Amino acid sequence: MKISDLLLSVLVSSALAAADPALPLVKSNQLRRLINKSSLRARVRELHGIAMRNGGHRAAGSPGSVETMEWIENQIPTNYYNVERQYFEFSIPINSCSMTVNGTQPGFDFCFGSLGQHINTTITAPLALVPNLGCEASDYTGFAGKIAFIRSGSTCDHKLQFNLSVAAGAIGIVSASIPDDTLNARRDIDLNTRRDLSLDDPDLPNVGVVYTSGPNAQAVLEMLENGDQPTTIDIQVEWEYTYTANVFATTKGGNQSSIITVGAHMDGVKGGPGINDNGSGTIAQIEVAKALSNFSVKNAIRFCWWGGEEQGLRGSRHYTTQLSAAEKSKIVMNLNFDMIASPNYRYGVLPGDDPLVPPRNPSTGSAEIKQHFLDFFAKTGRNAVLADLVPSSDHWPFLDVGIPVGGIFMGAGGLKSEEEVTLFGGQAGVPYDSCYHKACDDKQNVNYQAFMTGAKAMADAVATYGRSIKDFPFPRPAAV
Ligand SMILES: *[C@@H]1O[C@H](CO)[C@@H](O)[C@H](O)[C@H]1NC(C)=O
Ligand SMILES: *[C@@H]1O[C@H](CO)[C@@H](O)[C@H](O)[C@H]1NC(C)=O
Ligand SMILES: *[C@@H]1O[C@H](CO)[C@@H](O)[C@H](O)[C@H]1NC(C)=O
Ligand SMILES: *[C@@H]1O[C@H](CO)[C@@H](O)[C@H](O)[C@H]1NC(C)=O
Ligand SMILES: *[C@@H]1O[C@H](CO)[C@@H](O)[C@H](O)[C@H]1NC(C)=O
Ligand SMILES: *[C@@H]1O[C@H](CO)[C@@H](O)[C@H](O)[C@H]1NC(C)=O
Ligand SMILES: [Zn+2]
Numbered sequence: 001m002k003i004s005d006l007l008l009s010v011l012v013s014s015a016l017a018a019a020d021p022a023l024p025l026v027k028s029n030q031l032r033r034l035i036n037k038s039s040l041r042a043r044v045r046e047l048h049g050i051a052m053r054n055g056g057h058r059a060a061g062s063p064g065s066v067e068t069m070e071w072i073e074n075q076i077p078t079n080y081y082n083v084e085r086q087y088f089e090f091s092i093p094i095n096s097c098s099m100t101v102n103g104t105q106p107g108f109d110f111c112f113g114s115l116g117q118h119i120n121t122t123i124t125a126p127l128a129l130v131p132n133l134g135c136e137a138s139d140y141t142g143f144a145g146k147i148a149f150i151r152s153g154s155t156c157d158h159k160l161q162f163n164l165s166v167a168a169g170a171i172g173i174v175s176a177s178i179p180d181d182t183l184n185a186r187r188d189i190d191l192n193t194r195r196d197l198s199l200d201d202p203d204l205p206n207v208g209v210v211y212t213s214g215p216n217a218q219a220v221l222e223m224l225e226n227g228d229q230p231t232t233i234d235i236q237v238e239w240e241y242t243y244t245a246n247v248f249a250t251t252k253g254g255n256q257s258s259i260i261t262v263g264a265h266m267d268g269v270k271g272g273p274g275i276n277d278n279g280s281g282t283i284a285q286i287e288v289a290k291a292l293s294n295f296s297v298k299n300a301i302r303f304c305w306w307g308g309e310e311q312g313l314r315g316s317r318h319y320t321t322q323l324s325a326a327e328k329s330k331i332v333m334n335l336n337f338d339m340i341a342s343p344n345y346r347y348g349v350l351p352g353d354d355p356l357v358p359p360r361n362p363s364t365g366s367a368e369i370k371q372h373f374l375d376f377f378a379k380t381g382r383n384a385v386l387a388d389l390v391p392s393s394d395h396w397p398f399l400d401v402g403i404p405v406g407g408i409f410m411g412a413g414g415l416k417s418e419e420e421v422t423l424f425g426g427q428a429g430v431p432y433d434s435c436y437h438k439a440c441d442d443k444q445n446v447n448y449q450a451f452m453t454g455a456k457a458m459a460d461a462v463a464t465y466g467r468s469i470k471d472f473p474f475p476r477p478a479a480v
Pocket of ligand 3: 228230
């Protein structure tokens, strides 16, 4: 593009932005009215089709994810939005392991190169059964130099168990889940353990981890009834480099120094089409973005479709870490919409101000966003509960850089409680989404009543904050 063309395009786009005031200023009820179930349903079928044409999934870096990006971009009105892609590279450690227990090779699900670093590791030591549920430091007495066999999926999480075994001097861990909950465990280990305990710290001991479940785990457990078993764990790590992108649509109108970011991840896991997780947020953003183009806004809205969430928040992390201080200071808040159509849903509001979350940068404003969503559910005659502020979704990198966050989350693999059934109906003791990260997370795996509510909650927040941030603490005090 020549400089003169560049200037022309700048002039044209500012002329269009200037045309915005002709549109009525956005209002929540008017924006919400434009969100309808038949459009959501049509988008679900299209997204399902993309997964089906591309080997059944839309994982980051795969053809299904590229088609998902094009599908999003083709629906965004470019007279109203600046649409851009932000590419980023990421690497995934591909581990191949073997485990030999007293001369036999029981199967297992996956392994980690090391808790400390992803490096090739061979560990030969006695494999010993951790008594009880492995939730107390005393369960690990005498484990120095041994490989700890820990039964998990019980009263405490992997994070604590791994921490206790490392503290006791164990040099390897076999984490056994009976019954099988492999996918949730992988997510738990990958996202929570590594990040929260800073296990990438090179000073930590080189501990190998093997994760096993079901009959494989049962077979090793039976061997351990005869005492410690001589065991070798061999872990080989190769790095796979790949790239993907985030997609952004930013309103041309509205104050570009007070930007509301609204985000959902557009990639899925390799195991299934990823329709509720998190196709639902992706779709709601498309529909809200289209509807918004009928109105003007006072504050700019940036819809963000994140890539690489399932690999560990790669897209949102990339975005927040490359922002300059000046750009960061223009972002008022981040609203996250991940899994907003769970079949056995609850209306969960993200408590961005959760005092239990480890100290982060000051993020004044999260309490106001939480209250905004609680008020939305109350004023529309619905119950709501506070969700856990889990570090496993795209709001987290924003918290890390001191930008306030909020959003809604209708539940993943966790079990619905009796109390939640009295508030929302559905089935107690059953996961919010039984198809979480599975092949059955497809076009059938959508509760449209929940989905409509989630999309309207998004529309309400976009309209409210797009219209005014008068009572919101912004600009923020400079980060310390
Ligand atoms: C639903 O929304 C779409 C897109 O905004 C619109 O074209 C369609 O006419 C609407 N359908 C109904 C039934 O309101
Ligand atoms: C993990 O262990 C370290 C010391 O080894 C401790 O400081 C930390 O609080 C522990 N974390 C958890 C979640 O138990
Ligand atoms: C290991 O396997 C051998 C052969 O099956 C068996 O005799 C031995 O008792 C086993 N060792 C332990 C510690 O169970
Ligand atoms: C680790 O093992 C893999 C597979 O055998 C090999 O390709 C890689 O080079 C090894 N890495 C190092 C650092 O030795
Ligand atoms: C745009 O937002 C910035 C940051 O809050 C503010 O300082 C500025 O006055 C706003 N501009 C207009 C025209 O409202
Ligand atoms: C809203 O905007 C969309 C896309 O720009 C357009 O297709 C639709 O007709 C508009 N709806 C109304 C009610 O104006
Ligand atoms: Zn997911």
